[in-house]
Amino acid sequence: MAWLFVAPTIALLLAINIFPLVWMIRLSFTSLNLSMSYLPLRFVGLDNFTDILTDEDVWFRLQTTAQFVIWSVALQVVIGYGLALLINRQFRGHSFWTTIILLPMMLSPAVVGNFWTLLLQPQIGPFNYVISLFTGVPPSSFSMTGQVSLAPWTIVLVDTWMWAPYVMLICLAGLRSIPDYIYEAAEVDRASAWRQFWSITLPMTVPFLMLAVLFRAIENFKMFDMVNLLTSGGPGSTTELVSITLKRAAFEKWRTGYSSALAIILFVTVFGAANIYVKALNKVKQR
Amino acid sequence: MTAALAKSTAHSIVEASPRSKAVAGSLVILYAVITILPLLWIVATAFKSQSDAIAYPPKVIFEPTLEGYVNLFTVRTRQTPDFIAKLPPPETWYDKLVRQRDMVIAGPSKVVPRFVNSLIIGFGSTFLAVFLGTLAAYAFSRFRIPLADDLLFFILSTRMMPPVAVAIPIYLMYRQLNLTDTRLGMILLYTAVNVSLAVWLLKGFIDEIPREYEEAALVDGYTRLQALRKVVLPQAVTGIAATAIFCLIFSWNEYAFAVLLTSGEAQTMPPFIPFIIGEGGQDWPAVAAATTLFVVPIVLFTVLLRKHLLRGITFGAVRK
Numbered sequence: 001m002a003w004l005f006v007a008p009t010i011a012l013l014l015a016i017n018i019f020p021l022v023w024m025i026r027l028s029f030t031s032l033n034l035s036m037s038y039l040p041l042r043f044v045g046l047d048n049f050t051d052i053l054t055d056e057d058v059w060f061r062l063q064t065t066a067q068f069v070i071w072s073v074a075l076q077v078v079i080g081y082g083l084a085l086l087i088n089r090q091f092r093g094h095s096f097w098t099t100i101i102l103l104p105m106m107l108s109p110a111v112v113g114n115f116w117t118l119l120l121q122p123q124i125g126p127f128n129y130v131i132s133l134f135t136g137v138p139p140s141s142f143s144m145t146g147q148v149s150l151a152p153w154t155i156v157l158v159d160t161w162m163w164a165p166y167v168m169l170i171c172l173a174g175l176r177s178i179p180d181y182i183y184e185a186a187e188v189d190r191a192s193a194w195r196q197f198w199s200i201t202l203p204m205t206v207p208f209l210m211l212a213v214l215f216r217a218i219e220n221f222k223m224f225d226m227v228n229l230l231t232s233g234g235p236g237s238t239t240e241l242v243s244i245t246l247k248r249a250a251f252e253k254w255r256t257g258y259s260s261a262l263a264i265i266l267f268v269t270v271f272g273a274a275n276i277y278v279k280a281l282n283k284v285k286q287r
Numbered sequence: 288m289t290a291a292l293a294k295s296t297a298h299s300i301v302e303a304s305p306r307s308k309a310v311a312g313s314l315v316i317l318y319a320v321i322t323i324l325p326l327l328w329i330v331a332t333a334f335k336s337q338s339d340a341i342a343y344p345p346k347v348i349f350e351p352t353l354e355g356y357v358n359l360f361t362v363r364t365r366q367t368p369d370f371i372a373k374l375p376p377p378e379t380w381y382d383k384l385v386r387q388r389d390m391v392i393a394g395p396s397k398v399v400p401r402f403v404n405s406l407i408i409g410f411g412s413t414f415l416a417v418f419l420g421t422l423a424a425y426a427f428s429r430f431r432i433p434l435a436d437d438l439l440f441f442i443l444s445t446r447m448m449p450p451v452a453v454a455i456p457i458y459l460m461y462r463q464l465n466l467t468d469t470r471l472g473m474i475l476l477y478t479a480v481n482v483s484l485a486v487w488l489l490k491g492f493i494d495e496i497p498r499e500y501e502e503a504a505l506v507d508g509y510t511r512l513q514a515l516r517k518v519v520l521p522q523a524v525t526g527i528a529a530t531a532i533f534c535l536i537f538s539w540n541e542y543a544f545a546v547l548l549t550s551g552e553a554q555t556m557p558p559f560i561p562f563i564i565g566e567g568g569q570d571w572p573a574v575a576a577a578t579t580l581f582v583v584p585i586v587l588f589t590v591l592l593r594k595h596l597l598r599g600i601t602f603g604a605v606r607k
Contacts, residue, residue, distance in 0.1 A: 002430035002431070005422040005425055006422070006432065006438070009422070009423040009482050009486060010438070012478065012479055013441075013483075015479075016457070016479035017479055021453075083315065085311075086312075086314050086315050087311070089303040089311040089312075091309065092312065094312070094315065095593075097315050100322070100323055101315070101318065102589060102596065103322075103323065103326065103589060106585050107540065107582060107585060108540035108557050110540075110558070111540075111557055111560055111578055111582070118332070118569075118574075119325055123344075124340075125345060126345045139344070161325070166600060170597065170600075173605045211604060211605065215600075215601065222450065224451050224542075224543050225543055243449055246452060247547070250451070250455045250458075251454075251458075256459070259455055263449070266449055266452055267447075267449065270447055270449070271444070271447065
């Protein structure tokens with residue numbers, strides 16, 4: 001009986017996710033190139049995998065991705081947690097302003113990437129003028145998306161604009177889960193506000209914070225849409241995240257065998273990292 | 288520090304003092320205003336003329352026009368002033384607006400079909416995902432299913448794969464099945480992505496409904512399906528609605544699959560918007576107009592979902 005309820009979902013996932021995945025694993029051992037698909041399918045063993053893992057460029061892309069993930073998640077944690085602490089003071093109208101702050105994360109990342117290119121245009125966009133207002137640097141003297149030194153920070157900036165509210169929302173739930181009596185007991189013991197934060201607030205919100213970090217890190221490791229539209233990996237390949245490399249190999253160079261192997265490597269990485277992280281998370285929760 | 292503490296103790300032990308509330312409030316409002324400015328800029332750009340939109344330096348004050356919206360919905364051709372002078376007088380306000388720019392409307396643009404695609408694919412995949420998800424979530428919540436935890440993890444894990452990676456085999460499979468660039472293909476794909484979210488969220492909602500009601504209904508001779516339909520569903524209605532909105536938002540916003548697997552027939556709004564071009568590059572007022580129209584439903588949904596937002600973005604892991 002139970003199976004009748006679950007079977008349609010499992011069948012759909014098998015057809016749309018698992019069957020293609022298995023097919024992709026098979027293809028990763030071939031030299032299939034879709035722009036030359038008239039060639040007979042040739043099995044090349046682990047060649048694709050060794051090609052990828054010994055390719056310096058791929059390692060550079062992975063480094064770029066790691067730097068993007070670390071910096072964007074770190075900034076989002078700092079801003080998100082800070083905002084959550086402030087909003088938790090329950091000032092008048094906090095609910096309305098929270099909703100406003102949440103808006104960016106609900107938008108389509110592709111559309112966000114697209115309209116930020118207008119905002120960041122050196123001459124016609126408002127962003128450089130605002131910076132110029134505060135620093136005095138002429139607005140057309142720098143380009144946030146066109147300069148090698150700035151572009152990696154630009155994708156971090158826009159991603160943080162979009163996702164700091166996500167961390168905020170989860171941390172806010174963590175703060176609200178702390179029962180009042182703990183603070184009351186701390187007051188009785190004359191613990192300072194600083195001490196209360198380090199001994200009560202922070203430890204009790206760590207599981208929530210880690211959950212937010214887990215979700216954001218996985219999502220940003222897979223990041224494609226927003227960056228593809230904002231910088232499309234440029235200038236040069238300074239913001240070419242690994243998903244963009246994958247898209248180029250698979251859908252521009254049509255190297256299906258090679259890109260299947262790369263896709264599998266990425267998938268295993270995400271999965272492995274997530275599993276290790278979840279275990280760490282459970283340990284923190286048990287404490 | 289001690290003074291502040293003494294003050295807060297006088298007020299209430301755990302409630303923040305009025306002064307700290309005021310400081311917190313002003314900082315949050317400052318952040319909210321800064322964060323919303325980019326969106327307001329885009330909404331404003333939609334009402335700029337082509338030259339105001341790319342003015343250097345950028346214009347904060349400008350004369351509003353509906354040109355951006357007209358350009359978004361039409362295809363225009365440039366004509367000589369002589370030719371335009373010979374035409375019969377313009378019939379509508381937008382004809383008039385276009386002719387002031389020495390152009391003539393040649394026909395409707397593709398924006399309406401793309402919008403319709405977004406709606407059909409969004410609602411189609413949402414309906415299917417919520418339907419399948421409700422059945423599965425009910426089973427996971429009420430029956431003893433062998434390996435339930437593993438199955439739930441499997442369902443979730445399908446969502447962890449990078450979309451570009453998933454698109455590679457899907458592209459090959461859809462080519463064989465003639466599903467590339469079809470609405471059906473996109474509906475099936477989005478359903479598969481959304482169903483994992485739907486199962487996890489709905490299981491949480493159904494878990495919260497006491498079993499006693501259905502058990503009473505079953506004793507009264509209802510079948511399982513009847514009990515689900517007449518007892519559980521009415522109580523789960525808010526949860527189902529919230530889940531549906533989350534699925535709809537995902538399909539509405541999705542870009543990677545759409546750009547890799549559709550090119551015309553089934554193309555949705557996100558891959559279409561960046562390629563609204565005028566004479567010499569992106570037609571920013573039209574792009575901004577499309578963005579505004581595309582984002583308005585999301586803003587409404589965010590306000591509607593406010594209470595369930597946290598659950599939705601954490602797959603039901605955090606509930607309050």
